[in-house]
Amino acid sequence: xxxxxxxxQQLLKNTARKFLQAECPMAEVRRLMExxxxxxxxxxxxxxxxxxxxxxxxxxxxxxxxxMVELAATMEEMGRALMPGPYLATVPMAGVLxxxxxxxxxxxxxxxxxxxxxARAAVFEGGLFAQDLGVADYLIQADRRNGALExxxxxxxxxxxxxxxxxxxxRRLYEVAITNPAAGELLARGSEAQAALxxxxxxxxxxxxxEMLGGMQRVLEITVEYAKTxxxxxxxxxxxxxxxxxxxxxxxxxETTRSAAYYAAYALQEKLPEAREAxxxxxxxxxxxxREVGNRGIQIHGGMGFTxxxxxxxxxxxxxxSEILFGDATEHRERIARLVLGG
Amino acid sequence: MLYDPExxxxxxxxxxxxxxxxxxxxxxxxxxxxxxxxxMDLNLSPPEIQFRDELRAWLEQNLPRNWKQEHAALGAxxxxxxxxxxxxxxxxxxxxxGVAWPKDYGGRGASLIEQVILIEEMARASAPPVANVxxxxxxxxxxxxxxxxxxxxRFLAKILSGEEIWCQGFSEPNAGSDLAALGSEARxxxxxxxxxxxxxxNSYGWAADWCAMLVxxxxxxxxxxxLTYLLVDMHSPGVRVRPLRQMTGESEFSELFFxxxxxxAENVLGRVNDGWNVAISTLMHERNTLGANLxxxxxxxxxxxxxxxxxxxxxxxxxxxQKLARCRAxxxxxxxxxxxxxTRVNQSGVPGPEGSIxxxxxxxxxQRFQQVASEILGPYAQLTGECEHSPDEGxxxxxxxxxxxxxxxxxxxxxxxxxxxxxxxxLPKSY
Numbered sequence: 001x002x003x004x005x006x007x008x009q010q011l012l013k014n015t016a017r018k019f020l021q022a023e024c025p026m027a028e029v030r031r032l033m034e035x036x037x038x039x040x041x042x043x044x045x046x047x048x049x050x051x052x053x054x055x056x057x058x059x060x061x062x063x064x065x066x067x068m069v070e071l072a073a074t075m076e077e078m079g080r081a082l083m084p085g086p087y088l089a090t091v092p093m094a095g096v097l098x099x100x101x102x103x104x105x106x107x108x109x110x111x112x113x114x115x116x117x118x119a120r121a122a123v124f125e126g127g128l129f130a131q132d133l134g135v136a137d138y139l140i141q142a143d144r145r146n147g148a149l150e151x152x153x154x155x156x157x158x159x160x161x162x163x164x165x166x167x168x169x170x171r172r173l174y175e176v177a178i179t180n181p182a183a184g185e186l187l188a189r190g191s192e193a194q195a196a197l198x199x200x201x202x203x204x205x206x207x208x209x210x211e212m213l214g215g216m217q218r219v220l221e222i223t224v225e226y227a228k229t230x231x232x233x234x235x236x237x238x239x240x241x242x243x244x245x246x247x248x249x250x251x252x253x254x255e256t257t258r259s260a261a262y263y264a265a266y267a268l269q270e271k272l273p274e275a276r277e278a279x280x281x282x283x284x285x286x287x288x289x290x291r292e293v294g295n296r297g298i299q300i301h302g303g304m305g306f307t308x309x310x311x312x313x314x315x316x317x318x319x320x321x322s323e324i325l326f327g328d329a330t331e332h333r334e335r336i337a338r339l340v341l342g343g
Numbered sequence: 344m345l346y347d348p349e350x351x352x353x354x355x356x357x358x359x360x361x362x363x364x365x366x367x368x369x370x371x372x373x374x375x376x377x378x379x380x381x382x383m384d385l386n387l388s389p390p391e392i393q394f395r396d397e398l399r400a401w402l403e404q405n406l407p408r409n410w411k412q413e414h415a416a417l418g419a420x421x422x423x424x425x426x427x428x429x430x431x432x433x434x435x436x437x438x439x440x441g442v443a444w445p446k447d448y449g450g451r452g453a454s455l456i457e458q459v460i461l462i463e464e465m466a467r468a469s470a471p472p473v474a475n476v477x478x479x480x481x482x483x484x485x486x487x488x489x490x491x492x493x494x495x496x497r498f499l500a501k502i503l504s505g506e507e508i509w510c511q512g513f514s515e516p517n518a519g520s521d522l523a524a525l526g527s528e529a530r531x532x533x534x535x536x537x538x539x540x541x542x543x544x545n546s547y548g549w550a551a552d553w554c555a556m557l558v559x560x561x562x563x564x565x566x567x568x569x570l571t572y573l574l575v576d577m578h579s580p581g582v583r584v585r586p587l588r589q590m591t592g593e594s595e596f597s598e599l600f601f602x603x604x605x606x607x608a609e610n611v612l613g614r615v616n617d618g619w620n621v622a623i624s625t626l627m628h629e630r631n632t633l634g635a636n637l638x639x640x641x642x643x644x645x646x647x648x649x650x651x652x653x654x655x656x657x658x659x660x661x662x663x664x665q666k667l668a669r670c671r672a673x674x675x676x677x678x679x680x681x682x683x684x685x686t687r688v689n690q691s692g693v694p695g696p697e698g699s700i701x702x703x704x705x706x707x708x709x710q711r712f713q714q715v716a717s718e719i720l721g722p723y724a725q726l727t728g729e730c731e732h733s734p735d736e737g738x739x740x741x742x743x744x745x746x747x748x749x750x751x752x753x754x755x756x757x758x759x760x761x762x763x764x765x766x767x768x769x770l771p772k773s774y
Contacts, residue, residue: 001391001456003682004690006381015378051369065371069383224768239771241757244764248703251763255700259679260672266383281672333668334661340671341649341658 003262005073013073019050020081026311029082033169033314038084039120039135048117053091056203057099061107062115068203072210072265079214082314084170086120086132092207093131093200094121097140101151101188101196110138110153124176125197131325133161133174140187141178142197149194151187158183168321169314202268202279205326209261209279209286212322216257216286216293219315220250223297226304237300246296253289260285277339284332290319385682387460394453395460401437402468410471424550427474431505434473440503441479448487448499455689459635466636477547478502478509482555485625489572489613498553498574510551512542512575512599513622520758522557523566523619527601529558529573531608536560538575538604544752548584548597551577557622560615570618574610575601591744635685637705638678641712644742645674648716651734657719666715673708680704696766699759706749706756713739713746 005013023046032038047053056071057063064070071092078087091114098111098121113119124130125142133139139154158180164173178184188196224247227238237243260282267275294316298305305312323329337343387395407413410430417423434440443458444450453461473479483502486495501507518525527540538558548554554575561569575582581604586594613621649667652658658667684697716739717724728737750756764770 001385001387001682001686002383002689003385003679003686004383006379006383008379008381009383011378049369051374054369059371062369064369064374066374067382224770227770236771238764238768239773241761241764241773244770244773245757245760247768247770248760248763251767252700252704255683256676256680256704259683260676262383263675263679266385278675281675284668284672285676330665333665333672336668336671337664341653341664341667343659343664 003259005069005262009069009073012070013077016050016052016074016077017080019046020077020083024081024083026082029084029170029314032084036163037132037134038170038172039086039132040084043083044085044120045117047087052087053095053117054115055091057095057111057115061099061112063111068206068265068269069262071203071207072262075207075211076214076217076261079211079318080218082170082215082218082311082318086122086135086171088171088204088208088211089122089130089132089136090114090120092204093123094136094138094140096203097123097151097196097200098187100199101193102153103187106153106185106187113137122174123200128175129164129173130161130176131174132172133159133176134163134172136161139176141176141184142193148190149197150189151193151196152184153187154178154184166321167317170318171321201326202276205279205283206261206264206268208322208326209257209264209282212286212290212319213254213257213261215315215318215322216250216254216290219293219297219312220247220254222312223247223250223300226301230302243300246300250293250296253293257282257286257289277336280332280335280339283327284329284336287323287329287332291316291323294319387456391454391456391460394457395464398439398461398464401439402464402470405433405437406468406470411469414471421550424474427471428505428508430471431473431475435504440473440505441483444483444487444499444503448483448495449503455685459685462635463639466639473505474550475502475505475508477511477555478507478553481511481625482509482553485555485572485621486612488624489621493609494574494612507552508547508550509553509555510545510547510577510599511625512545512554512556514544515541516543520755522622523570525557525559525570527556527558528562529560529571529606531560532605534608536573536606536608536611538573538581538601538606540601542599542601543587543596545587545597545599546595548577548599549586549594553577554599555612555625557618560618564616567619569616570622571615572612572618572621573606574612575604575606576610579604579606581605590747591741634701634705635681638674638681641674641677641705641709644712644716645670647735648719648739652719655719655721663715663719666718670708670712670715673704673712677701677705677708696762699754699762700767702754703750703756703759703763706746709746709749713743717743 023043032040051064052074054063055066055074056068059065095111095114098107102110114121119137120135121138121140122130122133122136123140130139137156139159141152141154143150143152158178160177160179161174164175166173224238227243227247228236230237264278264282267278294312298312298316301310301312304310414423414426417426431440438451439461441449442451442453442461446452479502483499486498502509513522515525515527527538527542529536529538540558554577556573556575557570558573559569560571563569581602583600585598587596587598588594589596649658652663652667657663681701684701687697720734720739723732723734724739724743726733726737727740730737733740761773765772
């Protein structure tokens with residue numbers, strides 16, 4: 001029994017951190033968030049060269065064939081770096097949906113280019129918007145048609161994407177309009193489509209929680225560093241218990257989310273019967289914890305924390321968007337209640 | 344270095360979709376060569392499974408089927424305690440007491456994971472506790488670490504068998520969170536110490552044969568440097584025990600009074616005036632092993648309150664569902680965070696400040712949980728065990744009050760947060 005990353009997984013995570021420190025520092029994040037799409041093709045090709053675009057997909061489609069824990073460890077580092085762009089939409093969402101629902105021929109055609117870093121994709125289910133559709137080569141739509149759920153793939157040429165300005169500046173939302181209804185390609189239908197969609201949400205939610213964890217960890221570190229150096233009344237403010245206890249609360253929030261995040265990843269990877277509950281526990285935790293860590297971090301920074309130049313609001317914006325994505329804490333607690341209490 | 348920015352830079356031309364040839368370097372083989380092939384594994388190892396199965400088989404044979412009724416039917420607390428002593432004797436004969444102790448001292452040299460397995464299996468089987476909780480869990484390990492051969496020979500076996508019961512005398516009326524400010528004094532008198540003092544929050548004082556104490560032996564030295572860890576015979580003249588009645592109405596704790604008590608100098612554990620270091624090792628043991636059974640206790644209470652919520656219709660109330668789901672998540676997250684802490688301690692060998700994180704979490708959780716339970720029970724929540732209408736013999740009314748102590752006992756939440764701030768985050772000491 002060892003509930004910790006293995007040496008291999010820790011090495012992967014450390015390497016991801018070094019890569020992102022060099023290739024995606026905060027200056028780069030701020031540069032990209034001012035661009036039209038927050039996506040950088042050069043950064044994307046470097047990510048692909050790390051193997052991340054194919055990390056959980058089969059080797060026969062040019063993937064690495066690794067598991068959920070490896071995906072979570074990598075996404076934790078992306079969240080720490082606040083990496084902008086369409087990774088979440090392309091890999092844990094569209095890629096996982098293709099892997100679960102598409103035929104072998106469709107996977108060769110659509111999944112393999114994702115693994116190789118040549119294509120990006122987005123997912124659209126009901127609602128209003130799709131994340132990072134603006135830089136996607138194709139869109140997978142989950143839609144109830146003719147009395148059954150259908151997963152349909154649309155090429156970018158058949159879709160109009162209208163930007164929707166929103167809080168998170170590092171990942172973009174787009175209003176979706178299908179402009180060529182004849183261009184859709186059916187991936188799966190009925191119960192098969194439903195199973196693929198459910199699986200995708202489990203994987204993507206867990207990946208998102210790991211990413212949120214990385215962001216929380218970074219906000220904690222930035223804040224503790226500030227509390228050690230900022231002086232008032234002739235002392236570092238981190239010497240005051242009122243500040244110390246806020247920091248200790250942040251540690252609790254980060255560490256409990258870490259337990260929930262990696263257990264959800266492990267449970268999915270090992271197909272444990274409690275995997276779905278573990279995913280909802282993790283998301284219900286992370287949704288509140290990331291926001292709360294942000295609240296305390298900004299509070300400790302005082303006026304500096306409320307400025308544009310301080311990085312904390314960029315994390316806080318991501319925290320809010322992530323809280324909403326795939327269901328907030330209330331929604332996931334009701335899912336837990338359905339599993340535990342029925343009804 | 345695995346990540347080479349220059350090599351990465353060379354391959355970083357802009358990749359228009361479908362145009363750039365894929366770098367065949369990126370394969371699973373490439374990954375395995377570069378990083379390795381190990382994976383996270385939460386399964387028990389074969390020796391751990393063997394340990395667990397052996398214990399389960401022993402419990403199957405030896406655990407009294409209806410011990411709770413047998414125990415409840417006994418009148419006086421002395422009789423109840425004697426029952427637990429008999430149970431400990433039986434466990435001892437089976438080799439299941441002090442499993443973490445080295446084989447030379449009557450243990451099995453069990454790993455931390457095996458200790459946790461034992462604690463969890465006992466909780467799952469709802470087995471009675473041992474009588475000598477503090478002796479086995481705290482005093483014994485400290486004796487093994489600091490005792491001389493004569494002390495080990497004299498005390499250890501009788502701790503395991505339950506023949507001699509131990510209590511601990513640390514806290515005082517004016518030394519709680521600031522333990523090192525304690526004022527009980529032991530003055531050297533030939534080959535003895537003369538002890539005068541007053542201890543509080545002492546568990547098992549009324550049943551104890553021995554007390555492991557922290558006392559001041561050098562009033563001139565800085566407060567941490569003048570303390571000595573002393574083993575005191577509770578049957579000595581001048582020792583008085585007074586039960587301390589707590590808000591639940593029970594007397595789990597006592598006050599101890601020492602007046603001119605003569606303690607042989609050979610009963611100093613470790614060196615004179617080095618008692619603080621000896622005591623710290625005890626406190627580490629306290630946070631290391633206490634709590635491994637708690638998630639099972641919480642889960643059992645949770646399952647019961649779910650049953651009651653179904654029965655009275657509250658399980659359909661959306662607000663109650665939110666609160667119960669939060670409790671369920673908290674219990675699971677507590678279990679998982681404990682697994683991570685155990686993994687770390689098992690690897691480093693040293694209990695660390697992780698214990699403080701867990702202590703804050705479970706104690707604050709239990710207060711929320713008992714509140715949720717009482718909301719579900721409505722007016723019945725206030726009925727105590729004496730009332731025939733009380734649910735579960737008053738367990739929930741009791742639990743509501745008892746949980747209030749959780750954020751105070753074994754280090755207040757405030758002190759635990761100081762520990763996290765200073766020892767996990769490296770913030771400057773505030774006092």
